[in-house]
Amino acid sequence: MTQQLNRQPAADQYGPSATEQTGNSSVMEPGSGPFSYRDLARLDEALTMSSRETGLRFTLYVGELGSDTRATAEDLHSRSGGDTSNSVLVALAPGQRVLEIVTGTAAARRLPDRACALAVLSMTSRLGAGDLVGAIINGLRQLSDAAGHPARRNAH
Amino acid sequence: MPVLETVLIYGVIPLVIVLLFAAVTLFPGRGKDQTKYRPGRPWEHAPVWYEPHPDVPGVVGGHAEDAPGAGHAAPRLGATASALAIGQHPHVADSDTVRRTAAGGARGTW
Numbered sequence: 001m002t003q004q005l006n007r008q009p010a011a012d013q014y015g016p017s018a019t020e021q022t023g024n025s026s027v028m029e030p031g032s033g034p035f036s037y038r039d040l041a042r043l044d045e046a047l048t049m050s051s052r053e054t055g056l057r058f059t060l061y062v063g064e065l066g067s068d069t070r071a072t073a074e075d076l077h078s079r080s081g082g083d084t085s086n087s088v089l090v091a092l093a094p095g096q097r098v099l100e101i102v103t104g105t106a107a108a109r110r111l112p113d114r115a116c117a118l119a120v121l122s123m124t125s126r127l128g129a130g131d132l133v134g135a136i137i138n139g140l141r142q143l144s145d146a147a148g149h150p151a152r153r154n155a156h
Numbered sequence: 157m158p159v160l161e162t163v164l165i166y167g168v169i170p171l172v173i174v175l176l177f178a179a180v181t182l183f184p185g186r187g188k189d190q191t192k193y194r195p196g197r198p199w200e201h202a203p204v205w206y207e208p209h210p211d212v213p214g215v216v217g218g219h220a221e222d223a224p225g226a227g228h229a230a231p232r233l234g235a236t237a238s239a240l241a242i243g244q245h246p247h248v249a250d251s252d253t254v255r256r257t258a259a260g261g262a263r264g265t266w
Contacts, residue, residue, distance in 0.1 A: 044209065058208060062201075073263075097196075097265055100262075103258070103259055116260065123264070
């Protein structure tokens with residue numbers, strides 16, 4: 001099951017393998033989130049497969065992004081754990097109808113802003129129709145296609 | 157009894173089939189497993205933040221690095237980590253100013 005990072009985790013929410021940055025409470029309570037079991041499984045597969053294909057670390061945030069959505073998304077990206085230069089944050093605010101994609105320094109070389117804008121365009125058209133999970137999955141697929149495979153890029 | 161047979165074959169059997177399809181398609185709670193979202197409606201869920209599955213090989217920052225002695229393979233050291241491992245200390249930024257890690261991206265509204 002997909003792990004879930006908490007912005008302000010409580011001490012007793014950590015899972016058996018979680019650090020203080022990554023409390024995997026969704027593993028213990030998968031039904032508490034906004035997504036159904038089937039959609040969670042699809043999101044889990046999309047996140048895992050795109051991360052495995054590209055070697056980049058894709059994380060997905062769904063929630064409010066405050067008044068300055070870009071600053072909030074970049075702040076979340078800086079706290080996303082792991083190697084932040086190699087991570088890509090897809091942040092959605094369904095209430096504010098805003099979508100932000102933030103790439104780290106190493107990820108931005110593989111995933112230029114034009115590729116991100118193209119993914120955002122296709123995601124927003126689906127989000128406008130109310131297809132939240134389909135937009136996320138297709139956006140992740142498009143981002144991972146644009147980033148390509150790391151071994152193939154280093155081969156020559 | 158040809159009349160009764162005719163009614164059974166041409167009346168009752170099609171009716172049963174029609175009722176069967178009606179029950180399947182109009183079954184209540186069929187869409188209960190869908191994630192409900194309508195554009196313009198307020199989003200009343202707590203913020204969630206998902207990361208990829210921890211046991212993915214090749215993904216930096218997975219949970220396999222949390223417990224190197226618990227049966228997992230030893231984590232590969234990145235460039236920064238291997239530099240720090242030989243005695244250097246990282247530059248510690250002020251606690252209230254989070255280092256900016258973003259280099260690019262895109263935004264959109266719908």
